[in-house]
Amino acid sequence: MDILLMLVWIVILFVVVMLHVAYATYFERKIIGHMQVRLGPMRIGWHGLLQPIADGIKSFFKEDIIPENADRPTFLAAPIICLVAMMTSLAVLPFARGWVLADIDIGLLFIFAMSSLASYGVVLAGWSSNSKYSFLGGMRSMAQVISYEISMGLSLVGVMLMAGSLNLSAIVEAQGDRFLGMYLMPQCIGFFVFFISMLAETNRVPFDLPEAETELVSGYSTEYSGMRYAIFFMAEYIGMMVMAAIATICFLGGWNGPFAVPFFPPLWFVLKIYLFMFVFIWIRATLPRYRYDQLMGLGWKVLIPLALANIVFTACMKAILT
Amino acid sequence: MQIQYKPRRSWLGTIFQTEILQGMGLTLRRLFSRPITRQYPDERPQIRPGFRGQHALVRDPATGDCKCIGCMRCAMVCPSRCIRIRSHKDKEPGSRRVIDCYRIEALRCVYCGYCEEVCPVNAIVLTEVYEYSRYERPSLYFTREQLLANWDRFVAQMDKPVKEYVNPFWRPRGQAERNLTGPKRLPVPPEWSGEQQVVGRKWRQHLPPEQS
Numbered sequence: 328m329d330i331l332l333m334l335v336w337i338v339i340l341f342v343v344v345m346l347h348v349a350y351a352t353y354f355e356r357k358i359i360g361h362m363q364v365r366l367g368p369m370r371i372g373w374h375g376l377l378q379p380i381a382d383g384i385k386s387f388f389k390e391d392i393i394p395e396n397a398d399r400p401t402f403l404a405a406p407i408i409c410l411v412a413m414m415t416s417l418a419v420l421p422f423a424r425g426w427v428l429a430d431i432d433i434g435l436l437f438i439f440a441m442s443s444l445a446s447y448g449v450v451l452a453g454w455s456s457n458s459k460y461s462f463l464g465g466m467r468s469m470a471q472v473i474s475y476e477i478s479m480g481l482s483l484v485g486v487m488l489m490a491g492s493l494n495l496s497a498i499v500e501a502q503g504d505r506f507l508g509m510y511l512m513p514q515c516i517g518f519f520v521f522f523i524s525m526l527a528e529t530n531r532v533p534f535d536l537p538e539a540e541t542e543l544v545s546g547y548s549t550e551y552s553g554m555r556y557a558i559f560f561m562a563e564y565i566g567m568m569v570m571a572a573i574a575t576i577c578f579l580g581g582w583n584g585p586f587a588v589p590f591f592p593p594l595w596f597v598l599k600i601y602l603f604m605f606v607f608i609w610i611r612a613t614l615p616r617y618r619y620d621q622l623m624g625l626g627w628k629v630l631i632p633l634a635l636a637n638i639v640f641t642a643c644m645k646a647i648l649t
Numbered sequence: 650m651q652i653q654y655k656p657r658r659s660w661l662g663t664i665f666q667t668e669i670l671q672g673m674g675l676t677l678r679r680l681f682s683r684p685i686t687r688q689y690p691d692e693r694p695q696i697r698p699g700f701r702g703q704h705a706l707v708r709d710p711a712t713g714d715c716k717c718i719g720c721m722r723c724a725m726v727c728p729s730r731c732i733r734i735r736s737h738k739d740k741e742p743g744s745r746r747v748i749d750c751y752r753i754e755a756l757r758c759v760y761c762g763y764c765e766e767v768c769p770v771n772a773i774v775l776t777e778v779y780e781y782s783r784y785e786r787p788s789l790y791f792t793r794e795q796l797l798a799n800w801d802r803f804v805a806q807m808d809k810p811v812k813e814y815v816n817p818f819w820r821p822r823g824q825a826e827r828n829l830t831g832p833k834r835l836p837v838p839p840e841w842s843g844e845q846q847v848v849g850r851k852w853r854q855h856l857p858p859e860q861s
Contacts, residue, residue: 361679361684362677362680365685613672613676
């Protein structure tokens with residue numbers, strides 16, 4: 328019976344997240360459109376509200392082209408790896424007190440593991456397509472993920488030190504429900520490093536080098552079409568959502584808000600995620616792309632030393648204060 | 650020439666990335682500004698006099714045929730050489746030149762309007778019709794009959810009588826009355842003659858800013 332209930336919860340989470348992914352694309356197109364003094368999608372439904380559904384139907388019925396010289400099994404598996412890894416990390420996110428599918432003690436580590444596994448999908452997609460653009464995209468993704476994974480992990484060590492746990496629910500509980508309890512203030516350097524690494528980890532502008540459409544056609548997903556391409560997109564948006572959720576949990580106090588909401592406890596959590604999604608889109612509408620060597624320089628010469636300094640500082644403060 | 654360099658960024662500006670924040674502020678302000686998109690098939694642009702659209706040969710109400718006299722000026726002035734005219738003249742004295750063939754390749758035309766400006770008898774005109782895309786090329790090589798039909802279609806959708814229609818290019822700007830040929834001395838409103846003649850972008854100055 329427990330398993331059945333769990334399955335029902337999984338299905339509900341899956342459906343809700345998929346709807347969110349669909350409408351995140353709409354949200355993004357609308358906001359970027361208005362920031363560029365355009366209108367964005369307007370034709371399908373009222374103000375283009377049905378556009379994501381039309382996009383979904385279209386990509387579902389498109390021909391699935393597999394290049395002749397592609398490494399077939401790897402080519403087929405790559406988008407699935409991406410999507411599965413991203414969806415799996417949804418399981419450990421606490422949406423509210425007790426609203427979590429798998430309340431495991433290594434939650435944060437699990438998320439790191441899954442997000443680096445998702446980049447395997449990207450690398451394999453680039454390698455198996457047998458096309459130079461895809462290959463370059465995959466290579467860049469590999470280098471970018473390796474360098475930014477480190478700084479992201481290090482930036483969260485401060486949070487782990489302060490909370491004394493890797494369990495995501497415990498991290499939220501440790502912050503308490505007061506405004507000043509949020510780790511945003513004591514861990515502002517950690518938050519800065521995490522935020523930049525988060526952008527790089529999800530391949531968003533200004534770090535979207537793996538799919539730099541101005542130079543690499545579409546990067547690792549150049550040879551993909553139809554549903555497989557859509558799966559990559561879904562994985563990217565779920566990745567954005569997971570990263571926004573981690574930022575919310577570790578720095579903004581998770582589901583805690585100014586007052587408790589009676590019927591829908593995750594409201595504050597969801598609102599904070601939307602805030603982060605908006606900032607993602609806002610940055611995309613504003614900033615140009617980094618040059619490749621600048622990206623590497625920023626990662627290794629600025630963010631990692633900053634994160635290390637933050638760890639030392641946090642550890643010292645904790646030792647002094649206790 | 651004075652070169653204006655950007656002031657050096659202070660270390661505070663580097664740490665807090667003030668330039669990025671300025672850019673983000675700009676995009677946020679634009680988020681709440683009015684979009685300038687025109688939803689084309691629903692909202693149509695306002696076409697002003699002097700718009701250079703589909704080509705037409707003006708049908709002369711007296712003869713029912715085109716006004717062209719075969720002087721070849723339009724064919725000579727055309728920068729893209731898309732006008733082709735063949736004409737002949739009978740041997741007996743006093744006979745008029747007869748146009749055998751008048752063709753415009755609309756696909757090569759650059760819509761400069763020189764042909765209608767140079768025409769001494771206002772025979773050719775670029776009408777205000779702009780929706781005439783086709784799926785194949787041959788129907789965009791306009792023959793004389795097609796050009797006359799274009800004029801008829803344009804007249805049919807015009808909301809004022811044909812006699813009052815004057816294309817601004819028929820009276821070139823800054824030309825004295827005596828320099829113009831007879832048919833080009835058309836009665837026009839005062840802001841059309843002389844330097845104030847309204848052609849193209851000059852219309853913006855006549856309109857309130859929200860319409861331009």
